[in-house]
Amino acid sequence: MSRLLTTTPAGDGFRMPAEFEPHAGCWMLWPERPDNWRLGAKPAQQAFAAVAAAIATGEPVTVGVSGRQFVNARAMLPETVRVVELSSDDAWMRDVGPTFVVDRRGERRGVDWGFNAWGGIAGGLYFPWDQDALVARKVLEVEGCDRYRAPFVLEGGAIHVDGQGTLLTTEECLLNPNRNPQLDRGQLEILLHEYLGVTHVIWLGKGVVDDETDGHIDNLCCFVRPGEVALTWTDDKRDPQYRISLDAYERLMEARDARGRRLKVHKLPQPGPLHRTPEEVAGLDVAGEGGHARAAGDRLAASYVNFYIGNSVVVMPLLDPKTDRLAARRLQRIFPERRVIGVPSREILLGGGNIHCITQQVPAARPRRRKETGP
Amino acid sequence: MSRLLTTTPAGDGFRMPAEFEPHAGCWMLWPERPDNWRLGAKPAQQAFAAVAAAIATGEPVTVGVSGRQFVNARAMLPETVRVVELSSDDAWMRDVGPTFVVDRRGERRGVDWGFNAWGGIAGGLYFPWDQDALVARKVLEVEGCDRYRAPFVLEGGAIHVDGQGTLLTTEECLLNPNRNPQLDRGQLEILLHEYLGVTHVIWLGKGVVDDETDGHIDNLCCFVRPGEVALTWTDDKRDPQYRISLDAYERLMEARDARGRRLKVHKLPQPGPLHRTPEEVAGLDVAGEGGHARAAGDRLAASYVNFYIGNSVVVMPLLDPKTDRLAARRLQRIFPERRVIGVPSREILLGGGNIHCITQQVPAARPRRRKETGP
Numbered sequence: 001m002s003r004l005l006t007t008t009p010a011g012d013g014f015r016m017p018a019e020f021e022p023h024a025g026c027w028m029l030w031p032e033r034p035d036n037w038r039l040g041a042k043p044a045q046q047a048f049a050a051v052a053a054a055i056a057t058g059e060p061v062t063v064g065v066s067g068r069q070f071v072n073a074r075a076m077l078p079e080t081v082r083v084v085e086l087s088s089d090d091a092w093m094r095d096v097g098p099t100f101v102v103d104r105r106g107e108r109r110g111v112d113w114g115f116n117a118w119g120g121i122a123g124g125l126y127f128p129w130d131q132d133a134l135v136a137r138k139v140l141e142v143e144g145c146d147r148y149r150a151p152f153v154l155e156g157g158a159i160h161v162d163g164q165g166t167l168l169t170t171e172e173c174l175l176n177p178n179r180n181p182q183l184d185r186g187q188l189e190i191l192l193h194e195y196l197g198v199t200h201v202i203w204l205g206k207g208v209v210d211d212e213t214d215g216h217i218d219n220l221c222c223f224v225r226p227g228e229v230a231l232t233w234t235d236d237k238r239d240p241q242y243r244i245s246l247d248a249y250e251r252l253m254e255a256r257d258a259r260g261r262r263l264k265v266h267k268l269p270q271p272g273p274l275h276r277t278p279e280e281v282a283g284l285d286v287a288g289e290g291g292h293a294r295a296a297g298d299r300l301a302a303s304y305v306n307f308y309i310g311n312s313v314v315v316m317p318l319l320d321p322k323t324d325r326l327a328a329r330r331l332q333r334i335f336p337e338r339r340v341i342g343v344p345s346r347e348i349l350l351g352g353g354n355i356h357c358i359t360q361q362v363p364a365a366r367p368r369r370r371k372e373t374g375p
Numbered sequence: 376m377s378r379l380l381t382t383t384p385a386g387d388g389f390r391m392p393a394e395f396e397p398h399a400g401c402w403m404l405w406p407e408r409p410d411n412w413r414l415g416a417k418p419a420q421q422a423f424a425a426v427a428a429a430i431a432t433g434e435p436v437t438v439g440v441s442g443r444q445f446v447n448a449r450a451m452l453p454e455t456v457r458v459v460e461l462s463s464d465d466a467w468m469r470d471v472g473p474t475f476v477v478d479r480r481g482e483r484r485g486v487d488w489g490f491n492a493w494g495g496i497a498g499g500l501y502f503p504w505d506q507d508a509l510v511a512r513k514v515l516e517v518e519g520c521d522r523y524r525a526p527f528v529l530e531g532g533a534i535h536v537d538g539q540g541t542l543l544t545t546e547e548c549l550l551n552p553n554r555n556p557q558l559d560r561g562q563l564e565i566l567l568h569e570y571l572g573v574t575h576v577i578w579l580g581k582g583v584v585d586d587e588t589d590g591h592i593d594n595l596c597c598f599v600r601p602g603e604v605a606l607t608w609t610d611d612k613r614d615p616q617y618r619i620s621l622d623a624y625e626r627l628m629e630a631r632d633a634r635g636r637r638l639k640v641h642k643l644p645q646p647g648p649l650h651r652t653p654e655e656v657a658g659l660d661v662a663g664e665g666g667h668a669r670a671a672g673d674r675l676a677a678s679y680v681n682f683y684i685g686n687s688v689v690v691m692p693l694l695d696p697k698t699d700r701l702a703a704r705r706l707q708r709i710f711p712e713r714r715v716i717g718v719p720s721r722e723i724l725l726g727g728g729n730i731h732c733i734t735q736q737v738p739a740a741r742p743r744r745r746k747e748t749g750p
Binding site for chain 2 (some may be wrong): 001003004045071079080081082083084086131132134137138141351
């Protein structure tokens with residue numbers, strides 16, 4: 001039961017809580033398509049299962065899986081995880097799932113964004129995406145949450161909020177003509193206000209180098225608490241990421257949030273740079289028409305910013321032995337009240353994203369524990 | 376999340392409540408296969424939607440549907456009904472769904488029976504049935520109920536209980552060698568005790584004439600409250616149903632329930648007899664190998680006993696203008712505290728069952744309203 005509403009979240013007094021506010025749970029999808037996940041998706045499935053297990057230590061996790069993979073997913077996932085049948089075209093719950101909004105009375109609803117596979121028929125990553133486009137509705141049916149249908153294209157990974165009125169995004173993605181060519185910056189800001197309850201947008205420029213999402217914010221920079229963000233960073237001036245991160249840093253230092261605060265920026269070291277190996281490409285099915293070809297030597301959009309903030313844990317990608325430990329130490333300092341769990345996630349990265357991209361939190365309808373909403 | 380338990384319900388203090396005890400909700404499946412539901416299942420889908428709408432007036436209803444039919448089912452079902460993706464081989468939730476059991480502390484668990492499509496490869500109704508065999512697990516995952524896996528074949532429509540220790544069934548079905556050839560009557564009684572918490576079994580003989588389930592009890596006779604049953608009946612001695620119903624009546628009059636009570640038997644008039652028309656057969660796809668062929672002139676196993684007892688309603692099949700009104704009046708007398716709603720259900724009957732067969736109640740974990748548990 002999920003009624004389609006014809007009003008808007010802001011009009012009804014709803015807002016999107018920050019990821020670091022308390023959760024009722026977390027949704028994921030199960031990776032399966034052999035043209036995006038090598039070796040029949042078995043290595044990726046192990047990584048997804050490890051992510052689910054880590055998050056499930058602090059909140060209920062539900063994994064949606066196709067009928068074909070139900071028995072296998074049920075066997076590979078820990079018993080503490082709920083497995084439900086839910087078809088999709090790939091496994092990016094952050095981008096195809098609903099964005100949950102809450103109001104002061106404790107009601108929870110979902111926003112069902114337009115979805116065009118990160119760029120539509122010409123520039124998108126695969127075709128068709130009809131099952132992805134239904135995922136938000138199906139999640140909201142299971143959750144029993146009413147649904148707002150947003151009249152524009154947006155992926156959950158393209159936005160971050162502080163829960164106090166501020167939204168963080170990138171121009172590269174939101175202003176990309178392959179998403180909403182009919183909308184300009186000002187019109188998008190109005191729609192983001194209407195559908196997420198935010199009052200102020202901080203625009204960064206480009207996302208991480210060679211990020212096939214057209215520069216999703218969730219791979220570049222995220223709120224870690226009100227007034228503080230984490231940013232992927234390199235000191236190597238010859239790396240194209242240097243200019244991107246520097247530009248983001250400068251914009252962040254100039255920005256004010258919705259409450260007028262300056263931002264504190266935590267830099268996380270960039271792993272690698274990492275590249276796709278010939279062996280990794282050999283394990284893929286050839287992509288069909290409209291699919292995104294993978295080639296050996298491709299630079300991978302690796303970033304430690306792509307972590308998930310759970311109720312009691314922060315689940316972060318382990319990507320590069322040279323930088324993993326430093327990134328984990330920094331994250332543990334940023335989140336002293338949560339346990340940082342690293343999950344080897346190169347197999348997720350090979351598919352085009354990372355831990356944040358494959359998760360979607362369900363906020364608690366009523367805040368339960370103050371300390372979990374940040375200091 | 377649904378743990379597999381290695382104990383048994385009776386050993387853990389669980390029992391199956393009667394259908395007339397309070398419900399937390401009801402599960403159904405969506406009819407789709409065009410070799411069993413004529414005209415692409417559209418008429419049956421309308422009938423199923425009407426059943427769901429009627430039950431939803433008194434309890435939450437969830438309908439499981441394949442990914443192919445999700446959008447259509449969502450559009451045809453009322454907004455008050457929850458629709459979740461759930462593959463199956465056909466739409467008989469009574470027989471493929473879990474049987475729920477509860478304990479005194481208010482916990483609810485599910486029994487996942489063996490299933491062989493009403494008779495296995497030789498005598499069953501279709502092949503394969505691999506998706507049906509997963510339905511109970513999937514329902515229990517969504518419900519978050521732990522699972523007992525029963526080590527024998529049983530369909531939910533083959534049993535009725537009074538919630539006070541008594542189980543009603545038929546020899547034609549339970550002792551049929553196409554189900555559990557390795558088990559005799561005594562062994563089955565022990566297993567029924569172990570998995571449903573019953574202490575006494577009342578065996579009737581045959582089920583309704585030409586019932587392709589091998590005589591499921593839920594088309595012949597059911598408990599309407601402790602100590603009282605409804606039985607399908609005809610006074611026409613030339614009709615083969617006469618001897619079957621008379622035999623059942625005589626056994627019921629001789630029986631005692633688990634508490635030593637004699638039974639009161641309410642007779643419900645038999646509709647028809649009804650037969651499949653050439654036009655109805657013409658609307659079917661030809662069944663594949665292992666499928667049950669349908670022919671014009673087939674006698675349909677029509678019975679008013681195949682109703683669903685909801686929290687506030689009794690949803691009964693309307694099958695024959697000559698008898699519908701009398702049957703409805705009798706049912707309303709039997710259930711004065713519930714509203715009897717008739718749903719035209721010949722389209723369900725054509726598929727091989729009726730309203731009880733397509734539903735499965737989820738008992739309330741804690742009894743809420745005494746008056747709903749019967750007088």
